[in-house]
Amino acid sequence: MKRIWFGLFLAMICLSFNAPSYQIAVMKYKGGGDYYANPTSVPNLVKFVNKNLGMNIDQNVPFVDVGSPEINNYPFIHMTGHGNVVFTPADAANLRAYLIGGGFLHISDNYGLDKFIRKEMKKVFPETDFIELPFNHPIYHQTYDFLTGLPKIHEHDKKAPQGFGILYQGRLVCFYDFECDLGDGWEDQEVHGNSEETRTKALKMGANILQYALMGEAK
Numbered sequence: 001m002k003r004i005w006f007g008l009f010l011a012m013i014c015l016s017f018n019a020p021s022y023q024i025a026v027m028k029y030k031g032g033g034d035y036y037a038n039p040t041s042v043p044n045l046v047k048f049v050n051k052n053l054g055m056n057i058d059q060n061v062p063f064v065d066v067g068s069p070e071i072n073n074y075p076f077i078h079m080t081g082h083g084n085v086v087f088t089p090a091d092a093a094n095l096r097a098y099l100i101g102g103g104f105l106h107i108s109d110n111y112g113l114d115k116f117i118r119k120e121m122k123k124v125f126p127e128t129d130f131i132e133l134p135f136n137h138p139i140y141h142q143t144y145d146f147l148t149g150l151p152k153i154h155e156h157d158k159k160a161p162q163g164f165g166i167l168y169q170g171r172l173v174c175f176y177d178f179e180c181d182l183g184d185g186w187e188d189q190e191v192h193g194n195s196e197e198t199r200t201k202a203l204k205m206g207a208n209i210l211q212y213a214l215m216g217e218a219k
Helices: 002-016 041-052 069-073 089-100 114-124 182-186 196-215
Strands: 025-028 063-065 076-081 104-109 162-168 171-178
Touching (some): 041 182, 041 196, 069 089, 089 114, 089 162, 104 196, 171 196
Parallel strands (some): 025 063, 025 076, 076 104
16 A cells, blocks of 8 residues: 555656656456457547646556556556456455555446446445445536536437446545446547547546546645
């Protein structure tokens, strides 16, 4: 845990001096689900926040295995996919230690992930559940204001998008976008054919998530 806090401390120092700072990563997991979906999405988000929020995140976004100690090198982990997810007991323990120690997990349901990820995250935090965050939560009101919560990026089941969180001792350690598909909205325009307006909304919401996770509540 000390390693995570030290990494976050160094990251903030680097940000304050406008120097190259740290990396974020995409989670690799077991079970056969396509953890590698949306290959252009997180790199595009990094470019957006570096340009528009003055952040200095490495544009190389690696995959990191949920059970690897290397997860502690990244203060922010993104997870996505359409299908099955399996956390072994060792994976769950590793992810729990990472999140309790200061890390942050963003999960984006790429349609089909929900029934699997809820069960697997229960292994990580058996004492708590996902809760829907109210529209006045700070994650929706960082640099960009989203007065009614998550933007709708892709239509799947004709349901409103929902943002769920896991809190540990009062701290939001995991944010989960459901019926929204933020990750698709971050991809190159030609991948899904989203309008520039839709892509911009997705990138702005992603920027809010990164800003909240890495820099705390905007004042």
